[in-house]
Amino acid sequence: MKTIFGDIEKAYGVHFNFIEEEVANVSIFPPNPALPLAKKIFYLENRTDLHFEVVAGVYITVSKKPVVEVPPPEKEVRVSLDEVAVEKYLTNGISKKADGAYLIKPKKLGILPGLTDTDVLQTMQQIPGIYSADETVTNINIRGGTHDQNLFLWNGIRMFQTGHFFGLISAFNPNLNDKIEIFKNGTSAFYGEGVSGVVAITSGAAKTDSTTCISSNLIWAGFNTKLRMSDKAFFTVSARRSMTDFFRSPTYKKYYNRIFQNTVVTDLNNNQAVDYQNNEDFYFYDLTAQYHQQVGAKNELDIATIAIRNLLDLNESTTTENGFVSKNSTLGQQNFGINLYWKTNWDDRNTTIASFYASHYNLDSQYENINNSQIQKQKNSVSDNGLRVEHRHRLQDLWSLNAGYQYIETGVRNDEEINNPAFLRFNKKVVRTHALILESDWKAPNNLTGLKTGLRSNYIKEFDKFILEPRLQFYHSFDGHFRMTISAEQKSQTVSQAVDLQQDFLGVEKRRWVIADNSQIPIQRSRQAEIGFTWKNKKWLVTFDNFIKKVDGISTSGQSFQNQLEFVKLNGSYRVYGTELLVQRNFGKVYSWMSYSINNNKYNFPEYIPPKFPSNYEIAHMVSGAVIYDWRQFKTALGAKWYTGRAETTPISTTLTPNQPGIIYNNPNNERLGDFFQVNLSVSYQWKVFKKGNFEASFAVLNLLNKHNIINRYYRVNTETNSAESVNTYALGRTPNLSLKLQI
Template structure:
């Protein structure tokens, strides 16, 4: 009886709410303002494209007006229509527009504004980031695609770079990163300090930390799926802007009512202007590289000169066509480029160092989709991706008395095609079936040589060419109701290079316990055939910025990686409070000491495993225009290798405690954000013994019995941002922003290593001394942005 009365009370309350009456009076009011006022008055939310709304003017007056009557009057006076998703959410589309992207997007969302505006939680458990709707974040003036991920619990960057995305203890090369279906192998500019993806072309970024969909394969950690805009505008739209590191422009051109073409370009301008922000980033990036070269000068009074140049750029293009009302086709193109040149000279010794590096990542994709009937949708995707790293270094001393040469080439060619069909059994249940084929060719070539008085003294070369074909069949069961969300899938993979068939089960389940609480759990198993190995041969001349190369699995010294992850948690959502608590456990096998960065402590590849367990916590609360959220992660990330202790020790990127507290406030056209980060310092290994041999060569013996037993000081910093938006005219908008990283200029230490430095002793003989080398984080770093959109 009590249950029936409760249901009756809820129904009555909903009825009263839905029939709420408000006095309405709008006279030549911009429709955008009308919608905002309506959201406030009736407690509803609208999703729409601001660009198509902003020109409309609306006039209407009525006492005791109901929401349904007001929406009907807006539809009568304009070309827009309202589509109701539930009692709270609506999406708005043009009556002449056939696309239902906004409905499709909202229909997948479970929790809106999961952290801040533009970040939502999907029913599959994945996190969706919409850059165009994203509020200003601490330390950012623009919605950087990768930096935005770091406010999500479980996503960290121990090396303080944008591209260094570590998801629940997984390393960056264990993440699957897709850009319009193209696999990308180099994610950053300026050695990872800036994301390689233009945020103004991006429609959505989907992050999966666990319970990954069965359609994703061949990586053992997280998935970052970047999708670009699919809008066919009524007129030419775009934007251009400038900050203290680069300039960019984006334009979207309608060719007809069914087709559109978009372009974007970004480029640094450090060749002719080095700003204070660029200099700060440069100091952070090149500090150990420069020190390694300068420390070879025995007499510290000797003068030297340095010419250090760096530039980067990226370009994208996309063609979209709606072949019919239910069929679409698109072509996407991406190209990123990084180039560095360094010339270091010591005139008195006739010492000359020259380093050059070129890194390119280019890709193309085709995507076809057709809804053959009300229940069946077909999709075919094909892509090609190529990655090239080309590095060379030369050193000469005293009229070529001694010369050294080092070079490194790493090339990847990756091509793939996939087909999947989605069949809707009913309005709650879908079945997804598909097939993937990928073919990856990899090559690396490492060379080192030195000559004395023109006579060749030593030559070394390591190279390998390899290829692997992967065939995958996958299926997924999706169930979505008010109380249950279930994504259960299986993926079968066959890897040709090692002739192995593997099975990957995937599961994400969420159960609504009551109106406010939900229980969730996930399970997944993954495999990976392509890894990055650490190489030290080409770093002999001091280059340590890009010492990783992609290499194929061979089931010998580079085994097949395998991960298993289990998680469970509770989600609370009520009265603008959101609390998400999720503990997890992850095990990774098939690791090697060289792929994990411990080969400086053993001369051989050493097989091992990793165990990671932790808990991610998010607490989020909104008060009118102010929002605050706390992100906390506890992680234990342990590795074990046969030749290194053969016992578990902290991983290089192990961060036991990570805490951040962020704030965002919007006041009219201004947005403010402030955030503080505090975390455990990175682990490092102490020196056990240092000595000079009889021949005068230095020996640094690290404490291999206690790897990573010590910790650097705890890391903390305070970041802030502010933006102001304004109108130049009816169709032109501007944005001005300023951000400051590390406001109180904390000198955080990111890593600690050791070098042997040549000196002259009291007997006037050459000897080496041990030097502790600390890589220090960014100091106080301001940035300014100016942007125009039309």
């Protein structure tokens, strides 16, 4: 039945809403493809025990037909569905909820330009207002914020590492995830930390039959398996590993040259990559396991674990007057986490959820300088543990009240050791936060209006400090086609990332996690408000969102400066306001969309002159679009994106005087890099194999025109010419990739 639903959705641009277990085992002969939609629905309803109801012309709700027996009057049967404002946003599998949040269902995800896999962190960058200033998934900017200002959760576990290959690949297995929710504003009061955005990833919850997926592309290979152990128990396991340490594909070479340019792994004199065939060994992997158990009629138990690791082993060698010299350097990065989840449905009005999670992140490196005997060791680790209790009470059919408590204990450690000259630094801090949450969610009887209000009260024990964080989400649909949303929130966070030196951690990772001390490293706090409008019919979709956001408590070390502010420690704020527009048109088998976003993002560091100047992450104008053909087993997408260049700080003069200690700069971020332009292509085809299996092949090309886009520029002193020379960082060149996936 689900296969039939998918064919009808593609043919008519409609969407079926159903409960998984009600249709999972329903099988019939498909209706005649030549029949119109109404007759196909009539055919399905008359040959199954399912009832179909068409809502607003494009949504079809599916439910079990009522049984003959009449239930007792006090026994009510209700089906609750998330209110969805836009079902097909950019592509199949992405929707925009009534409250403004975005919902991605990877297993239903259509094709997007440049992607071969349903990589969640790459996919979310197609949404207006979300981008990466350096095209990595470890530097995702939501409305001008930095990556560390986003809260990333995997099954309730806070993740401090989100990428493989030092940011070019998502650390989350693309074939495992069931649901991803993305919030740019108006988040639930149950989400703490993350002053910019929230990305909540859920996997393994669907109660389906046993399935296995085996997949591979030109970088990695992996599998995931879901085992139905009984009617009430499911076990899911996944593993993925790179092939980069024994298979050097063209995709790998492009990725390698992109990440390791201008680092210790490359020759800074001519910016040429060292011979990776002999001098480096690199690989990554990720593992997950999840167990779900229905306990009795009212309880659910879920246990989820995840392990992520990157490892780089670098060997440098040269011949000197004293003979052959060889040095070995290493860089390791890992994140391990576990979450225990218990849910009890006391009755049809009361539900209690309790969960405990633990997350541990570690980044360590050892650098042996080939030019001398110096050895530098660095380590950054985070231990984050949390307890959450939530009770949901439904006051009326369309009004619920939720209350809860959270406890979060976060410890951050930073170590550094140098043998020559002898230097040792050790720093560890812990912050404990208690939070009380109260939230109300109300919907009008006609479902055209909704209001969610929340209040989060944080008490930070170490600082004896209370922080109140109100949240608001409101929507109203005027005629079923035109909808208005209003969102506002205040948030805070105590853990952020900073850059001490650009050469830290071999110059590859650079950023380390630090924790607020309420003085030199303040608590970051944000305020944001937004008003948005959506208009849609069967063929057109237009969304128009306007926002303003201010974040206090940022530091210069957390903004990755490479100019006169690189070694200056200042605290300040940034304010960003902007507009995001999307226009989408459905032509049946072909649909297209174009988005435009504009934002004004300015720093304010009061102790510096001038105090206000453009942010390092300001993208003033961004345009992207795609044309997608999606018909049954064949899909193709051609898209492009253009945006204005990031800010750069230029020297007053590139010629240095003999007594000049260094480069003298103009005001920070006084100029901009050239515009960025990229064309991307994807093609996929699916074959039916075995009785219940599918085989899919996907091919994609990033930067089809091989544009040489500069995404960063800084200046350094050339001692031979006594001048300031520029060092450019280039985006990926033309990068092909091939993905093969077998689902059985």
